[in-house]
Amino acid sequence: MSLFDKWLNRDKNKGQEESIPEESQLEEFVHDKTEEDIGFSEESYEIKESVEEEENPPEEEGQEESVKEKKAFFSKLVKGLAKTRNNIMDGIDNVLKSFNKIDEELYEELEETLIMADIGVNASIKIMNGLREKVKERKINEPAALKQLLIEEITEILSKGNRDLNIQEGPAVILVIGVNGVGKTTTIGKLAHLIKKENKKVLLAAADTFRAAAIEQLEIWGNRTGVDVIRHQENSDPGAVVFDAIQAAKARKIDVLICDTAGRLHNKKNLMEELRKIFKIINKEYPEARKEVLLVLDATTGQNALQQVKLFKEVTDISGIILTKLDGTAKGGIIIAINSEMDIPIKYIGVGEGIEDLRPFNPKEFAEALFTDEE
Amino acid sequence: MAFESLSDKLQEVFKKLKGKGRLTEKDVNEALREVKLALLEADVNFKVVKSFINKIKERAVGHDVLESLTPGQQVIKIVNEELTELMGSTQSKLTFSNTPPTIYLMVGLQGSGKTTTSGKLAAQIKKMGKKPLLVACDVYRPAAIKQLQVVGSKVGVPVFSMGDATNPVDIAKAAVSYAKNNNHDLVIIDTAGRLHIDEELMNELYEIKEVTKPQEILLVVDAMTGQDAVNVAESFNEKLGIDGVILTKLDGDTRGGAALSVRAVTQKPIKYVGMGEKLEDLQPFHPDRMASRILGMGDVLSLIEKAQENFDQKKAQELEKKIRKMEFNFEDFLEQMQQVKKMGPLNQLIGMIPGMNMQKLGNVEISDKEIAHIEAIIQSMTLEERRNPEIINPSRKRRIAAGSGRDIQEVNRLIKQFEQMKKMMKQLSGMTKGKKGKFKLPFM
Numbered sequence: 001m002s003l004f005d006k007w008l009n010r011d012k013n014k015g016q017e018e019s020i021p022e023e024s025q026l027e028e029f030v031h032d033k034t035e036e037d038i039g040f041s042e043e044s045y046e047i048k049e050s051v052e053e054e055e056n057p058p059e060e061e062g063q064e065e066s067v068k069e070k071k072a073f074f075s076k077l078v079k080g081l082a083k084t085r086n087n088i089m090d091g092i093d094n095v096l097k098s099f100n101k102i103d104e105e106l107y108e109e110l111e112e113t114l115i116m117a118d119i120g121v122n123a124s125i126k127i128m129n130g131l132r133e134k135v136k137e138r139k140i141n142e143p144a145a146l147k148q149l150l151i152e153e154i155t156e157i158l159s160k161g162n163r164d165l166n167i168q169e170g171p172a173v174i175l176v177i178g179v180n181g182v183g184k185t186t187t188i189g190k191l192a193h194l195i196k197k198e199n200k201k202v203l204l205a206a207a208d209t210f211r212a213a214a215i216e217q218l219e220i221w222g223n224r225t226g227v228d229v230i231r232h233q234e235n236s237d238p239g240a241v242v243f244d245a246i247q248a249a250k251a252r253k254i255d256v257l258i259c260d261t262a263g264r265l266h267n268k269k270n271l272m273e274e275l276r277k278i279f280k281i282i283n284k285e286y287p288e289a290r291k292e293v294l295l296v297l298d299a300t301t302g303q304n305a306l307q308q309v310k311l312f313k314e315v316t317d318i319s320g321i322i323l324t325k326l327d328g329t330a331k332g333g334i335i336i337a338i339n340s341e342m343d344i345p346i347k348y349i350g351v352g353e354g355i356e357d358l359r360p361f362n363p364k365e366f367a368e369a370l371f372t373d374e375e
Numbered sequence: 376m377a378f379e380s381l382s383d384k385l386q387e388v389f390k391k392l393k394g395k396g397r398l399t400e401k402d403v404n405e406a407l408r409e410v411k412l413a414l415l416e417a418d419v420n421f422k423v424v425k426s427f428i429n430k431i432k433e434r435a436v437g438h439d440v441l442e443s444l445t446p447g448q449q450v451i452k453i454v455n456e457e458l459t460e461l462m463g464s465t466q467s468k469l470t471f472s473n474t475p476p477t478i479y480l481m482v483g484l485q486g487s488g489k490t491t492t493s494g495k496l497a498a499q500i501k502k503m504g505k506k507p508l509l510v511a512c513d514v515y516r517p518a519a520i521k522q523l524q525v526v527g528s529k530v531g532v533p534v535f536s537m538g539d540a541t542n543p544v545d546i547a548k549a550a551v552s553y554a555k556n557n558n559h560d561l562v563i564i565d566t567a568g569r570l571h572i573d574e575e576l577m578n579e580l581y582e583i584k585e586v587t588k589p590q591e592i593l594l595v596v597d598a599m600t601g602q603d604a605v606n607v608a609e610s611f612n613e614k615l616g617i618d619g620v621i622l623t624k625l626d627g628d629t630r631g632g633a634a635l636s637v638r639a640v641t642q643k644p645i646k647y648v649g650m651g652e653k654l655e656d657l658q659p660f661h662p663d664r665m666a667s668r669i670l671g672m673g674d675v676l677s678l679i680e681k682a683q684e685n686f687d688q689k690k691a692q693e694l695e696k697k698i699r700k701m702e703f704n705f706e707d708f709l710e711q712m713q714q715v716k717k718m719g720p721l722n723q724l725i726g727m728i729p730g731m732n733m734q735k736l737g738n739v740e741i742s743d744k745e746i747a748h749i750e751a752i753i754q755s756m757t758l759e760e761r762r763n764p765e766i767i768n769p770s771r772k773r774r775i776a777a778g779s780g781r782d783i784q785e786v787n788r789l790i791k792q793f794e795q796m797k798k799m800m801k802q803l804s805g806m807t808k809g810k811k812g813k814f815k816l817p818f819m
Binding site: 181216217265268 | 524529630
């Protein structure tokens with residue numbers, strides 16, 4: 001009981017520091033804030049007016065000079081991973097510092113840090129075993145050296161398959177799937193923007209006919225990106241929407257057709273069968289097109305994401321994963337668990353709600369970001 | 376990791392303890408390691424798990440091992456009790472303000488299900504005879520207002536909105552005076568999803584709180600959330616002082632450890648759980664049941680409750696006898712299926728059974744449509760065939776297939792599955808005899 005209380009109190013104090021910003025607070029806090037917080041509030045919500053416009057121009061205000069855009073994009077990437085970094089890292093660096101030699105206790109502490117990042121028990125044990133082997137092989141005694149080894153280990157796990165979108169020399173179809181609320185529609189908006197920038201003709205299919213106003217949401221993204229949307233009425237058959245979209249894509253000589261689908265929990269049999277049918281329609285009606293089936297995962301999701309991947313894989317050929325909401329404090333470690341069991345490449349990560357906030361996934365960068373010191 | 380496996384593991388650990396009257400610290404540690412893994416697999420936050428395990432240890436060490444229970448069960452019992460206590464021992468209801476309108480403020484991360492939940496909540500409150508008003512304060516996400524309007528019209532509750540060009544704080548303020556003038560006694564304010572580390576948007580919520588003085592601030596949390604649930608809940612609670620939590624998407628197969636994490640760091644009750652896509656699918660939260668679910672024990676209590684509501688006690692007893700004696704036939708099967716159907720959609724029920732989940736069931740088909748097919752096949756059998764499935768020969772099978780409009784393979788499969796099920800039931804009913812001391816299901 002006492003321990004529990006202690007922990008609660010400790011965390012309460014910590015929470016205060018983090019969430020109640022006061023100018024009078026310690027320098028330390030102000031420092032932290034400039035590093036992780038400032039970027040976020042503005043960059044994630046470009047739709048509204050930003051206070052520090054000079055630093056972060058809202059993207060919607062037309063296509064600005066590419067230099068400026070590039071800079072904003074880059075700073076976003078850095079900031080996007082900064083807090084991920086800060087969070088895990090605190091743990092890892094403190095742990096490593098407090099040990100003089102590599103022993104079981106240290107391994108155990110490291111394992112805990114991994115579990116805290118949603119990497120999961122099994123994958124964490126696997127990583128730790130790999131780490132132990134490497135330590136033995138290379139005769140390493142310094143705790144500090146473990147960090148690089150961990151990065152290596154995790155990078156290895158995450159370097160699976162081809163991370164490029166299979167859409168070159170189209171036509172191509174991208175089917176976007178996932179459970180409710182992971183950010184499928186938003187991701188499609190960003191993806192359409194990204195592909196359009198490569199001078200490809202993009203078309204969107206509003207096959208989420210279930211959720212209220214999902215079609216309107218996709219249409220707004222269509223307007224933002226200047227991409228047409230094929231739509232039917234709410235509650236109509238999503239298969240029919242996809243069918244029509246394919247015919248339209250053929251007629252209009254579209255390079256990339258992106259299909260939105262309704263969020264569905266993977267344990268709902270009927271909804272999964274519906275998805276299987278949509279997938280079949282694409283294969284049948286558009287055999288010449290290259291296919292991408294992208295599963296969108298929310299970085300805040302815990303171990304259930306494994307289950308999601310497994311069951312979605314039963315009804316479609318998932319070709320890649322997009323990990324969204326990495327701009328929060330969640331670490332998204334679940335992708336490591338997924339990749340330690342299955343060879344599905346992570347293709348993109350989402351780091352905000354703005355149109356530019358989708359970036360290619362880089363395993364080394366991701367692993368490093370998990371454990372690198374913030375200068 | 377289902378209850379069976381946790382239970383089995385604990386049995387394993389305690390096997391060598393047979394004859395011991397007390398649990399030593401080492402015994403308990405070994406057992407608690409299994410509990411710890413189960414909790415971590417369920418996404419309970421690591422720190423919460425750690426302190427929780429320490430608490431259990433205090434209670435379990437030196438504890439008398441009850442005669443009637445195996446030590447493994449003793450530990451599970453303690454764990455379950457402590458979990459339930461931590462979760463809040465009683466069910467917590469929504470409160471209403473003495474001076475209407477009562478205002479509920481819905482907050483949470485993006486995609487947690489605020490808008491859908493607002494609609495569900497409005498529908499429930501309307502059923503209580505109140506006159507709710509939904510307020511669209513999500514001016515950021517494209518089409519969010521439209522979404523609330525659609526949801527509102529589905530449940531027949533008006534939606535107050537001022538477009539997406541007005542400041543949410545002003546919208547909230549205007550909504551409250553609109554409610555007062557139009558005799559709405561309850562206002563549900565739907566807000567935009569936001570990150571807990573987003574200062575600006577968190578301040579906006581704080582301002583909405585200041586101008587509307589809500590009766591309840593409800594944090595909407597996705598049941599699938601992982602370790603980060605503590606950070607989210609803590610930040611929202613520190614900034615706004617939440618009054619309760621609504622856990623969504625619990626109709627998935629997640630074990631929902633986030634519930635425990637959120638509860639542990641905020642000490643605020645979970646008031647409702649979202650259990651499905653339909654607008655009626657919002658249910659009161661039962662702490663004890665959630666505890667079982669997190670441990671992987673299944674929501675046995677809900678199942679029992681549903682069973683009691685719908686089961687004919689006498690028939691159930693007869694059935695139990697038959698299963699024990701292996702006399703269970705297609706007639707009983709049909710009857711049982713019809714009883715089960717009364718309890719609700721099958722996939723919901725399966726999830727409540729300990730140790731059962733979609734993954735485990737594998738190929739066993741369980742959608743309601745397939746149940747209808749099975750019914751058709753059984754109904755195409757003669758009474759004699761139902762009572763003595765052994766007599767069903769190929770010619771009879773062909774007739775049954777033709778009569779039910781299904782193909783012969785399907786008839787074959789059903790008969791085969793039926794035999795398997797008979798065996799499985801025999802085993803299950805053996806369990807309830809207390810040989811291994813496993814769970815007793817109400818209808819077995």
